[in-house]
Amino acid sequence: MxxxxxxxxxxxxxxxxxxxxxxxxxxxxxxxxxxxxxxxxxxxxxxxxxxxxxxAIIAAIATAVFSGGFKSENDLSTHANTGGPMSTGAVSGSAFGTAHAGDCLTWTEDDASDLEKVDCSSEHLFEVASEVDLSNFPGTEFGPGSKFPGVLRFSQLRDEHCTPAVNEYLGAKFDPNGKFSVGLINPGVAGWAAGERTLRCGLQYSGTTGNPQPIYGTVAGQxxxxxxxxxxxxxxxxxxxxxxxxxxxxxxxxxxxxxxxxxxxxxxxxxxxxxxxxxxxxxxxxxxxxxxxxxxxxxxxxxxxxxxxxxxxxxxxxxxxxxxxxxxxxxxxxxxxxxxxxxxxxxNGAPPIPPPPVPEGRSLPVPLPGAGN
Structure with missing residues (x-):
């Protein structure tokens, strides 16, 4: 802010x-x-x-990930480690698995199970900036059969990978004090269990209470x-x-x-x-x-x-x-x-009481200037 x-x-x-x-x-x-x-x-x-x-900071953390996960289990397949992001169709309509930088996504369900791609000029909730394939990470943390990460871990991944990705996507024109925040969409519990390890980094407009607000147009254009x-x-x-x-x-x-x-x-x-x-x-x-x-x-x-x-x-x-x-x-x-x-x-439930009038002939002081940086 x-x-x-x-x-x-x-x-x-x-x-x-x-x-x-x-x-x-x-x-x-x-x-x-x-x-x-x-x-x-x-x-x-x-x-x-x-x-x-x-x-606003709390809201950004709360809406950065969908820890409840996408619950559609149709057409789930194991994510092979091929060196690049792959789709499993973890979301109905395969919008999540095929979303790439520049795509805009929206949903109405709390768990985003009805996520779909829309034209960025229409109302949407998320603009994709990049993909992150966790299957390429060394070690066993994200390997086959690994436990679905918690909100804190996804928040760390967002800060580590999505923040620089968003800055690159916007050509270093991201306003960290502005109305948009860096977000991350994970494949959800069902997708993770099926082997999906791809995340989507992007931009969202987070309300103070944690609810995503509608976006119209691409972020770079406004x-x-x-x-x-x-x-x-x-x-x-x-x-x-x-x-x-x-x-x-x-x-x-x-x-x-x-x-x-x-x-x-x-x-x-x-x-x-x-x-x-x-x-x-x-x-x-x-x-x-x-x-x-x-x-x-x-x-x-x-x-x-x-x-x-x-x-x-x-x-x-x-x-x-x-x-x-x-x-x-x-x-x-x-x-x-x-x-x-x-x-x-x-x-606070009562009409305001006007202060006493200023005595005649007394000038009003000029407001003090703001404190500088």
């Missing part, structure tokens, strides 16, 4: 930016007479947003930025963001704008302070337009925050970030919001 910044506006309009990394960020301190109401901690936002990245359209609400589970849900359901935050940094920065990679300077203005304007007025964010006690793109993602071709609004908890993580921020909302 890309770095996240939060423009946390308290009752006075003052903001602190928090970035998702290990560096310290500025904090404007405790509430004062100039800042009536509750001040939101930058550290807590960073912690909460880090949980999103952690959830921006890999992890973004959602404006108006998308991201669910919540134990104060941690999950996957998109209807805004009438409890959620952690709502996307208010999608910003293409490539349209602004045409001369090369913009450093984080330059991104923040542009996004502070752009996201604030988007918030005013999305919520209906400049006072709505403050009156609804919401937090405005945005993504950043790092150099690795930029070199991979990612250019898009999102501006979003949510509500921090003092204890860390996000509060539960119901309904779109455009209208009347509930925060």
């Amino acid at each position: 890309s770095d996240e910044h939060a423009n946390e506006r308290d009752a006075s309009g003052r903001g602190d930016d928090a970035r998702l990394d290990t560096e310290a960020t500025r904090d404007s301190g405790t509430p004062s007479a100039d800042k009536p109401g509750h001040h939101l901690s930058a550290t807590m936002t960073r912690r909460a947003l880090a949980a999103i990245a952690l959830g 921006d890999q930025s992890k973004t959602w359209d404006a108006g998308t609400c991201i669910g919540i589970n134990q104060n941690v963001p999950t996957d998109p849900v209807p805004c009438t359901d409890p959620h952690a935050f709502e996307v208010i704008s999608l910003v293409d940094l490539g349209a602004k920065f045409t001369g090369g990679f913009p450093d984080i302070p330059d991104q923040d300077k542009y996004l502070e203005e752009t996201c604030t304007q988007a918030s005013n337009e999305f919520l209906g007025s400049p006072d709505a964010l403050r009156n609804k006690t919401l937090t405005l925050f945005w993504d950043n793109i790092d150099l690795t993602s930029w070199l991979a071709g990612s250019r898009k970030v999102t501006c979003s609004v949510g509500k921090e908890l003092d204890t860390g993580g996000f509060a539960s919001i119901v309904n779109s921020a455009k209208g009347d909302i509930l925060i």
